[in-house]
Amino acid sequence: xxxxxxxxxxxxxxxxxxxxxxxxxxxxxxxxxxxxxxxxxxxxxxxxxxxxxxxxxxxxxxxxx
Numbered sequence: 001x002x003x004x005x006x007x008x009x010x011x012x013x014x015x016x017x018x019x020x021x022x023x024x025x026x027x028x029x030x031x032x033x034x035x036x037x038x039x040x041x042x043x044x045x046x047x048x049x050x051x052x053x054x055x056x057x058x059x060x061x062x063x064x065x
Contacts, residue, residue, distance in 0.1 A: 002042035034061045 010018030
């Protein structure tokens with residue numbers, strides 16, 4: 001979906017806009033999937049929700065990526 005969003009923005013607003021837009025994922029981010037989202041899905045950043053309420057879990061996510 002992130003690649004589709006970037007492609008669509010490029011078609012509507014041009015290559016410069018496509019290159020400047022950043023897509024953040026704000027779904028179920030955990031130690032099990034954070035790195036995969038950033039490496040393989042075209043996602044530029046993460047909005048960590050519930051996992052950020054547990055300091056150990058949040059730190060583990062940050063250290064893993």
